[in-house]
Structure formats: C-alpha cells, structure tokens
Amino acid sequence: MSLHIGSFVRHHAISTPDAPALRVGEEAMNYRTLDRRAAGCAARLRDLGVAAGDRVMIILPNCVEWVVLYQGALQAGAIPVPINPLLAAAELAAIVADCQPRVVFARAAIAAQLRQSLGDGSAVIDIDAQPFTANEADPRPLPSAGSDDVALILYSSGSTGLPKGVELSHANIFWNAQAFAFDLLRLTPQDRGLTGLPLSHVFGHTCLYSAFLFAGASITLVERFDATAVLGMIHSQKITVFMGVPTMYWTLLREPIPESYDLSSWRACVAGGQALPEDVHRKFEAKFGVQISEGYGMSEASPSVTGCRLWGAPRKYGSAGQPYLGVQLRIVDDEGRDMPRGERGEILVAGPGIARGYFRQPELTAQTFRNGWLYSGDIGYLDEDGYLYVVDRKKEMIISGGYNIYPREIEEVAHAVEGIYEVAAIGVPDDRLGERIVAYVVLEAGASVPEETLLQRCGDQLARYKVPREVRFLDALPRNATGKIDRRRLRDLGRESQ
Known part of the structure; x- marks a missing residue:
C-alpha cells in the first residue's frame, strides 16, 4: 500500500484549495499555491539530478522556503533532512559528512561556511543568492511509498557526541500526525497553530507542522520565539493552539497582556522537550485561561508517546499523561524485569x-x-491510572531551553583548552531554562585559565545554547568507588550553591 506524507498538502490542495496553509505576518499562502510551489521546487531538484531516495538537507529557520523545499523534496521522491541552523559550523559539517546529502540548502553565511569546510561546495546552495522556491508548476502524481519507507531523517547529537540521524517512516509520521490532530487537539480546518520551535526539531516538525497540515489547518511561521510578538500574533491572527518548551511558557507568564488584546481564540497549548514545572503550569493556566497538555516523547518515537488529554480525562499536574492509541509502555529494572505500578525503572516504548x-x-x-x-x-x-511520570534520566543528557545537550560535546571542547586538566558538564535546575549548564573544571598544576577563555572557546565551536552559563573551579572532581566522575554529587553541589 502506498502511504506518502506529501499527501497531506496534496489532499487539501484538491479538496479545499483556497484554504490557508501558511501565514507569515499578514500574508497567507493557500494549499493550492503551496502544492504548486512544491511541484515547481521538485522540478528544479530533478534538474539538479536529485533522484528518489536521495537526501536533501535543509538548514534554514522557520520560513516559507523551508516548507516549499521540504514539500518539494517529498514530491521529488527524495528524503528531506531538516537541520537546526543554530548549530555551530563544525557540528553542521560533521552532520553533512555523515548524511552525505545530494544537495544542501542554507542561507548565505552557513552556505559559505560549509563550502569552506567541505572543500567541494558544488552541492551547497545559497537560498538567498539562488531563489529556488518561487516558481509554480503543475503537480505530478506523488511518488509511490511503502508505509515503512524512510520519509525523513532528523538529526541530533548522540551521547558520544557524534551525529545521530533518526530514520522516520511515512507510517510513523502519519500515525503521529493523526494522534495529535484528533486524539489530543481535535483540530479542524479553522484552527491556526503557532510555535517558536524550529521545524527541524521533532516536536515542531511532527506535532505542529505535520499535524496541522494533516488536518487542513493553518500554520503561522516565526523564525524565533519572542514573547511580545507571540501574544501579538495570538491577538491579531486569532491563533488557537500554541506549542512550546517550558522556557517559552516561563517567559510568557512574565509578559504583560496589553488591555486591548483579545486572546479568546486561544484554546489549547502543548508543552514538551522537558518537564514543565508545576508552579509555572498552574500559574500560566490561571493567567491565560488556556490549558496546557504536557507530554512525553523523543525523536525515536517520532515523537509522541504519552499526553495529558485536554478534555474528558482527569488533570494530573506533573504527569506526562497517558499513552496514545496503539502505544504500549513498560517500566523495567536493570535486568529487564517489569516493575509494579508506582515503582521507578527505565521507560520502554512500543x-x-x-x-x-x-x-x-x-x-x-x-x-x-x-x-x-x-x-x-x-x-x-x-x-494506578496508567499516567506516566518521568522523574530522571538514565543518560547524562542535559535539557536546557528544550534543547538536548550532551555533556561530552562540551567536555571535548573544554579539554582542548591549554591548562585544563579535567572538566565535567552538568545541568542544574533553572526556573527559566529548566536546566542551565555548569562546567566544573580542574586546572593543571600551576595553570591559570580565565572563565572567559573557556566560554569563548565553547562559543566558537558549539551552538550558543550548548555554552555553559557558569564555570566553577575545583581542586578535584568527585569520583565514585570505581573511579568514575560522580555526576550525581556534582549536581548536588550545583543545587547547594544556588
């Protein structure tokens, strides 16, 4: 059976062609135009030699060009690979080398960086210098795709610090889109969605972008989150659903609401990426009169696993909700034995x-x-009711501002600074970010390394959100009985010094 996620746009281009699909500022693009622009992009991709199964990398912020390139790649039978443009040049180069895309699209600065680092820039297209998404064409039939065929690849850094591309199938995205569109949000074509999340992030990509196109609703595109602008758009564009990470809700909670604003269209929010503090959750709902659904997911689950239903189910603050239709959960100990209700263990998902x-x-x-x-x-x-509570991470990953950050990425950069003997990066609780990064550093005997030197090196080689917010110097790092760095003790030190 052919199952292709390009059919989201194609179906509505046929059934409701004049319905708005995208909004940027006060301008809107309907489903017919989006489908035709994607068809024009697909034709240009084929002219470049892009064939079925080739990978097309898109390193752009949320914008119309991103959407047209993504849909154009699907219509050409290629596999879109959206990448966060906030990554540092070295990180982008490593992902490109791992993915080996047929073509890469980026804006001028990143395109120039990639050409320099790769040596051969023939496959890197500067979208500013070569407009690639403006032409329309008559749509061709969508390529045939099996339900288990790869639809897209989403990259995140692995625990080793190496690039890790997650292969998601057409069936994965179909299922996730319908779960969010119908089970959780009960979307209709009249809904208007908004997020400050990058569409290259699985939360933004699947839960908002794919779900809203699946339902024939419209999406308002913004390049980055700004609390003042978000409230302005909810008022002026009658946004119905907002999705964001806890940092965004923390910031919106502190944003004054102009007296002239009418936010009555706003009916639902979704929080993900990391745990939403219960205090923020309750105060936000009280201030705005809009319920937040908190959920649990990951790229490997495309991403939805559980969600707190907005209607017809008990509210349990601090919980990630109940499984979506078809999802099974197990909680197991280190030996793989199932744990009884209320007992902690590793979360397994099917x-x-x-x-x-x-x-x-x-x-x-x-x-x-x-x-x-x-x-x-x-x-x-x-x-006892089957609600999931996520209480800790078996892995050492830090989640700050909704971004997944692995300590080794930071530690590798810091270790290269002359005079640093040892370093361990951890996350400590932070009201705004969820966690902030603290680097504990041990210097070589007689060495002196200013904090600014380390932060500058990290800023040069890592994405901004991966740069430590604080550096603390110790005579030695705490270790456990086996000689490994005791990160739990470091986290305790971080809490004690707050």
Missing part, C-alpha cells in the same frame, strides 16, 4: 511511532531498539 532506527548505525540501532521495544534511557513510573 507502538506505531517507533522509528526504523539510526541512519547507518546498525550497532546503535540494535542497542536501542530491541525485541520490538524502544529503550528510552529515561527513568519513570506509571501510577
């Missing part, structure tokens, strides 16, 4: 959203996807 695996990483795929179950590496428990 269901129609589980990814095919990691791109060209069979060993990591076999380690993470076992016997039909996704081993999440997260620690949680189920209560």
Whole structure:
C-alpha cells in the first residue's frame, strides 16, 4: 500500500484549495499555491539530478522556503533532512559528512561556511543568492511509498557526541500526525497553530507542522520565539493552539497582556522537550485561561508517546499523561524485569511511532531498539491510572531551553583548552531554562585559565545554547568507588550553591 506524507498538502490542495496553509505576518499562502510551489521546487531538484531516495538537507529557520523545499523534496521522491541552523559550523559539517546529502540548502553565511569546510561546495546552495522556491508548476502524481519507507531523517547529537540521524517512516509520521490532530487537539480546518520551535526539531516538525497540515489547518511561521510578538500574533491572527518548551511558557507568564488584546481564540497549548514545572503550569493556566497538555516523547518515537488529554480525562499536574492509541509502555529494572505500578525503572516504548532506527548505525540501532521495544534511557513510573511520570534520566543528557545537550560535546571542547586538566558538564535546575549548564573544571598544576577563555572557546565551536552559563573551579572532581566522575554529587553541589 502506498502511504506518502506529501499527501497531506496534496489532499487539501484538491479538496479545499483556497484554504490557508501558511501565514507569515499578514500574508497567507493557500494549499493550492503551496502544492504548486512544491511541484515547481521538485522540478528544479530533478534538474539538479536529485533522484528518489536521495537526501536533501535543509538548514534554514522557520520560513516559507523551508516548507516549499521540504514539500518539494517529498514530491521529488527524495528524503528531506531538516537541520537546526543554530548549530555551530563544525557540528553542521560533521552532520553533512555523515548524511552525505545530494544537495544542501542554507542561507548565505552557513552556505559559505560549509563550502569552506567541505572543500567541494558544488552541492551547497545559497537560498538567498539562488531563489529556488518561487516558481509554480503543475503537480505530478506523488511518488509511490511503502508505509515503512524512510520519509525523513532528523538529526541530533548522540551521547558520544557524534551525529545521530533518526530514520522516520511515512507510517510513523502519519500515525503521529493523526494522534495529535484528533486524539489530543481535535483540530479542524479553522484552527491556526503557532510555535517558536524550529521545524527541524521533532516536536515542531511532527506535532505542529505535520499535524496541522494533516488536518487542513493553518500554520503561522516565526523564525524565533519572542514573547511580545507571540501574544501579538495570538491577538491579531486569532491563533488557537500554541506549542512550546517550558522556557517559552516561563517567559510568557512574565509578559504583560496589553488591555486591548483579545486572546479568546486561544484554546489549547502543548508543552514538551522537558518537564514543565508545576508552579509555572498552574500559574500560566490561571493567567491565560488556556490549558496546557504536557507530554512525553523523543525523536525515536517520532515523537509522541504519552499526553495529558485536554478534555474528558482527569488533570494530573506533573504527569506526562497517558499513552496514545496503539502505544504500549513498560517500566523495567536493570535486568529487564517489569516493575509494579508506582515503582521507578527505565521507560520502554512500543507502538506505531517507533522509528526504523539510526541512519547507518546498525550497532546503535540494535542497542536501542530491541525485541520490538524502544529503550528510552529515561527513568519513570506509571501510577494506578496508567499516567506516566518521568522523574530522571538514565543518560547524562542535559535539557536546557528544550534543547538536548550532551555533556561530552562540551567536555571535548573544554579539554582542548591549554591548562585544563579535567572538566565535567552538568545541568542544574533553572526556573527559566529548566536546566542551565555548569562546567566544573580542574586546572593543571600551576595553570591559570580565565572563565572567559573557556566560554569563548565553547562559543566558537558549539551552538550558543550548548555554552555553559557558569564555570566553577575545583581542586578535584568527585569520583565514585570505581573511579568514575560522580555526576550525581556534582549536581548536588550545583543545587547547594544556588
């Protein structure tokens, strides 16, 4: 059976061609125009030699060009690979080298950086210098695609600091889009969605972008989150659904509401990326009169696993909700034995959203996807009603401002600074970011390394959100009985010094 996520736009281009699909500022693009612009883009991609199964990398912020390139790649039978443009040049180069895309689209500065680092820039297109998305064409039939065929690849850094591409199938995205559109949000074509999340992030890509196109609703595109602008758009564009990470809700909570604003269209919010503090959750709902659904997911689940239903189910603050239709959960100990309700263990997930695996990483795929179950590496428990609570992370990942950050990425950069003997990066609780990064540093005997030197090196080689917010110097890092760095003790030190 052919199942293709390009049919989201194609279906509505035929059934409701004049309905708005995208909004940028006060301008709107309907489904017919989006489909025709994507068809024009697909034709140009074919002229470049892009064939079925080739990878098309899109390193752009949220914009019309992103959407047209993404849909154009799908119509050409290619595999879109959206990448966050906030990544540092070295990180982007590593991902490009791993993915080996047929063509890369970026704006001028990033395109120039990639050409320099790659040596051969023939496949890197500066979207500012070569407009690629303005021409329309008569749409061709969508390529045939099996439900398990790769639809797209989403990249995130692995725990080793190496690039990790998650292969998501057409069936994965179909299932996730309908779960959010109907089970959670009950979307109609009259809904208008807004997010400050990058569409290259699985939350922004699937939960908002794919779900709203699936439902024939419209999406307002913004390049970055700004609380004042978000409230202005909810008022002026009659936004119905907002999605964001906890940092955004923390910021909106502190934003004054102009007396002239009418926010009555706003009916639902979704929070993800990391746990939403209960205090922020309650105060936000009280201030705006809009309920927030908090959920649990990950790229490997495309991403939705559980969600707190907005209607017809009990509200449990602090919970990530109940599984979506078709999702199964297990909580297991280190030996793989199932834990009773209320007992903590690793969260295992099975269901129609589980990814095919990691791109060209069979060993990591076999380690993470076992016997039909996704081993999440997260620690949680189920209560008596089947609500999931995520309480800790088995892995050492830091989640700051909704971004996943692995300590080794920071530590590798810091270790290269002359005079630094040891370093360990951890996350400590932060009201706004969820966690902020603190680097604990041990210097070589007699060395002197100013904090500014380390932060400058990190800023040069890492995305801004990965740069530590604070550096603390110690005589030695705490270690456990086996000689490993005791990160739990470091986190305790971080809390004690707040």
